[in-house]
Amino acid sequence: MAEVIRAEQLTKSYGQHRGIVDVDFSVEAGEVFGYLGPNGAGKSTTIRLLLDLIRPTSGRLSVFGLDSRRDSVAIRKRLGYLPGDLRLYERMTGADLLGYFGNLRGLDGAESGERLAKRLDLDLDRQVKELSRGNRQKVGIVQAFMHEPDLLVLDEPTSGLDPLVQETFYELVAEATGRGGTVFLSSHVLSEVQHMADRVGLIREGRLDLVDSVENLRAAFTHVEATFAEPPPADAFAAIPGVRRVEQDGAVVRFAFEGEIDPLLKALARFHVKALDVREADLEDVFLARYRGEEPDAP
Amino acid sequence: MLRNVALKSLRDIRRGFLWWSLGLAGFVALIVSVWPTVHSNPGLNKLAQDYPETLQAFLAFGGAVDYSSPAGYLGIELFSLMVPLLLLVAAIGTGAGSIAGEEERGTLELLLANPVSRTKVVLEKTLALVAELVGLGVVLWLALWIGALLANMDISAGHLAAATLSAVLLALAYGSIAVLIGAATGKRTVAIGLTAAAGVAAYLVNGLAPLVNGLDVPQKLSPFYHYAVGDPLRNGVSFTHLGVLVAIAVVATALAPWFFSRRDVAT
Numbered sequence: 001m002a003e004v005i006r007a008e009q010l011t012k013s014y015g016q017h018r019g020i021v022d023v024d025f026s027v028e029a030g031e032v033f034g035y036l037g038p039n040g041a042g043k044s045t046t047i048r049l050l051l052d053l054i055r056p057t058s059g060r061l062s063v064f065g066l067d068s069r070r071d072s073v074a075i076r077k078r079l080g081y082l083p084g085d086l087r088l089y090e091r092m093t094g095a096d097l098l099g100y101f102g103n104l105r106g107l108d109g110a111e112s113g114e115r116l117a118k119r120l121d122l123d124l125d126r127q128v129k130e131l132s133r134g135n136r137q138k139v140g141i142v143q144a145f146m147h148e149p150d151l152l153v154l155d156e157p158t159s160g161l162d163p164l165v166q167e168t169f170y171e172l173v174a175e176a177t178g179r180g181g182t183v184f185l186s187s188h189v190l191s192e193v194q195h196m197a198d199r200v201g202l203i204r205e206g207r208l209d210l211v212d213s214v215e216n217l218r219a220a221f222t223h224v225e226a227t228f229a230e231p232p233p234a235d236a237f238a239a240i241p242g243v244r245r246v247e248q249d250g251a252v253v254r255f256a257f258e259g260e261i262d263p264l265l266k267a268l269a270r271f272h273v274k275a276l277d278v279r280e281a282d283l284e285d286v287f288l289a290r291y292r293g294e295e296p297d298a299p
Numbered sequence: 300m301l302r303n304v305a306l307k308s309l310r311d312i313r314r315g316f317l318w319w320s321l322g323l324a325g326f327v328a329l330i331v332s333v334w335p336t337v338h339s340n341p342g343l344n345k346l347a348q349d350y351p352e353t354l355q356a357f358l359a360f361g362g363a364v365d366y367s368s369p370a371g372y373l374g375i376e377l378f379s380l381m382v383p384l385l386l387l388v389a390a391i392g393t394g395a396g397s398i399a400g401e402e403e404r405g406t407l408e409l410l411l412a413n414p415v416s417r418t419k420v421v422l423e424k425t426l427a428l429v430a431e432l433v434g435l436g437v438v439l440w441l442a443l444w445i446g447a448l449l450a451n452m453d454i455s456a457g458h459l460a461a462a463t464l465s466a467v468l469l470a471l472a473y474g475s476i477a478v479l480i481g482a483a484t485g486k487r488t489v490a491i492g493l494t495a496a497a498g499v500a501a502y503l504v505n506g507l508a509p510l511v512n513g514l515d516v517p518q519k520l521s522p523f524y525h526y527a528v529g530d531p532l533r534n535g536v537s538f539t540h541l542g543v544l545v546a547i548a549v550v551a552t553a554l555a556p557w558f559f560s561r562r563d564v565a566t
Contacts, residue, residue: 026435044566051412054563073414081412085566087405100301104413143409 002029002065004151004182005050009059012045020045020206022059027184027199030177034197034214035186036287042206043186044084047155050184051081063151066137077105080144084186086136086156094124094139098146105147111144119168133160147171152176154182158192170196194218194283201285214283221281221289222256224264228274240267244289256281256289304420305409308427312393316492317387326385327506330376331446337366357506360462361530370441371533373443376494378462386435386470387498389529393431395490397424398555402485402565411564418556421482425552426473428517436467454532461531468544469526473498475551483558485565522547 005027012019027033037043046056049061052072063075068146089097097114117124122138131139137160141149144152152173155232158166173183173196187193195215203213221244228251237246242259251274257264261278268276281289300309312402337343344366347358360378365371391466399409410420440463444456473494481490501521508518518524525544529537 045489048564048566053408053411073416076412077414079412081409083408083412085408086404087408089406096301100307101409101413102412103302125486142408235369 001228003027003215004029004064005144005184006062007046007059008061010049011058011059012042013056013057015099017204018042019057020203020208023203023206025201025208025211027182029182030180031198032173032177032183032185032196033199035184035203036188036193037186038188038191038205041203043203044155044294046203047084047091047186047205050153051076051079068103073219078150079145080149080152082140082144082152082154082157084159086140086209088128088136089240090129091127093127094122094142097128097139098124098143101143102146105173107147108292111283112148113142116142116145116172117140119172120165134165137161138165141172145176146249147177148176148181150181152181152185153184154183156188158187158189160236166192190283190287200283217283217286221256221258221286222261223275223279223285224257224261225252226255226268226273227275229274232271236271237264237267240264245285256285258289300525303423304415305423305426305430308397308424309430312427312431315389315392316431316434319385320438323382323435323439324338325378326381327377327439327446328444330373331443331450331452333376334369334372334450334452337372337529341367353507353510356509360532361527362432362533369447369454370458370475372419373452373454373459373462374530374532377443378532379527382439382466383469383523386432386439386466387473387495389435390428390432390470390474391491391494391498393428395481395487395494397421397478398430398559399481399490400488402481403487405566407564408566411419413514421478421559422552425478425555428478429471432467432471432474433537435470436463438462439466458532458535461534461536464524465529465531465541465544468541468548469522470548472522472544472551474556475548479551479555479558482555483562484564 003026007023007025009023010023017042023046035046044056049056050063050068052068056067064078066075068075077285092100094117095110099110102110102113114124117138120138120141121133122142128136128139141157144154158169161169177183185193185197197214199211199213200217202209231248231251232253234248237243237253237255241263242257243255243264244258245256247254255264300306347355347364347366350364352357358364358375358379360374362371362374364375366375398407401410411417440460443459443463447454447459476497477490477494480493481487483492502523504514504517505521505523505527508514522544525540529540531537
């Protein structure tokens with residue numbers, strides 16, 4: 001498969017802010033790449049480098065095999081962008097805004113934008129300043145998707161959307177990848193990334209900590225939820241081999257563990273277990289287990 | 300009006316344009332309507348010519364202080380200060396807003412996600428500035444011409460156009476400098492402040508030069524000198540001096556994309 005994005009030793013330093021340091025990753029055509037990390041970790045920095053809004057201090061970044069700086073216009077022709085901090089022209093209507101960007105992109109007519117707006121239940125005749133946060137976000141989504149770009153760069157795309165619209169948004173992303181499109185998605189909502197992404201990269205303090213497929217990450221951990229007849233003592237499950245995280249909620253105790261389940265089962269058996277649920281871990285379990293209570297997704 | 304960045308930028312300033320037009324035309328009407336009174340009062344000219352030299356230097360536009368002819372009167376009342384001031388304020392506002400304004404409002408990020416180069420964005424926005432100033436120039440000239448007809452002023456439409464053109468080009472020079480500073484820094488207030496300060500300094504240097512030793516050379520560098528020295532209300536267009544104003548605008552416009560393309564866009 002062709003590489004759509006390739007970052008090599010990508011570094012961006014700002015004066016006093018932290019940027020990103022030696023970030024290496026690649027995104028293949030047709031995949032959804034989830035870019036995770038706490039705020040300020042460097043997600044938006046990476047995205048703004050992709051758009052050539054800011055320039056790397058060192059390292060290389062290529063998109064569609066083109067240089068992110070030199071060939072930026074050619075890259076942006078095939079790219080749709082939804083910023084994390086979306087700012088639209090307040091005094092334009094949605095239709096005018098889409099018409100303007102459509103003209104800059106050389107689109108014929110407003111048909112695809114109108115179709116998307118209809119699916120998202122967005123009124124294009126109202127001025128942006130009259131729109132709610134959710135409706136503004138819809139305008140942002142439409143302008144990112146309307147030219148059916150080969151690469152979608154989406155920074156916190158579902159913020160402000162109600163659950164029903166989120167579902168439509170997931171459909172749009174699935175249709176985009178169905179056409180062979182690639183999605184670079186930043187989010188702090190792990191359930192959403194788990195739902196959409198094929199692979200994830202986790203960035204912390206400007207460094208890319210891990211890149212792996214969602215499948216592998218989830219397979220590495222198992223989630224166990226045990227319901228006891230009465231709440232066990234708080235320290236009952238300390239220091240069991242393989243257990244990475246314990247969370248007690250009265251008589252219900254949740255574990256994330258890796259490796260064999262036997263030591264945990266033996267420990268559970270010392271008490272009266274009323275119910276036991278064993279399943280593959282969520283990304284959230286994985287990250288919480290991995291970073292031991294450090295919030296990788298602190299809002 | 301949404302075909303490209305230039306037209307969209309013009310559309311953004313359409314309300315401002317309307318108010319500036321009304322303001323300019325109204326001001327011209329006011330000044331012209333007083334002409335018959337001034338004209339029939341020769342004492343006023345005598346008084347003005349007794350003013351201290353400093354004051355005369357600032358009052359006159361190009362030639363000597365003279366309240367007795369339409370050219371002298373319009374020079375003193377309109378072109379020595381108020382017309383360039385109004386046009387400069389409009390030009391600097393538009394110029395500073397063109398890149399830095401969008402950047403501060405955050406809309407530049409989405410605009411630059413489209414396949415348009417930064418050079419194209421800054422040049423098209425400069426084009427919108429040129430169109431705005433040409434439009435204001437036409438309004439100003441029409442107001443002057445109609446006013447002069449109604450007030451029976453003996454001055455040619457061509458000379459009124461020459462003075463208007465000088466003022467438009469002066470404003471364009473400063474407007475382009477504001478675009479340049481805004482494009483280089485991304486900060487609207489910096490662009491407005493620095494350009495306005497440069498304008499005031501150039502105005503003072505030009506006005507004080509006849510009275511202060513050592514200002515001869517700096518005076519030649521002042522855009523206000525080239526704006527006025529040809530005395531366009533009496534002599535028509537002076538291509539050499541207007542050429543200097545155009546050159547300032549051209550250099551600033553050439554530098555703006557260079558600086559804009561080489562920096563990070565603010566969040």
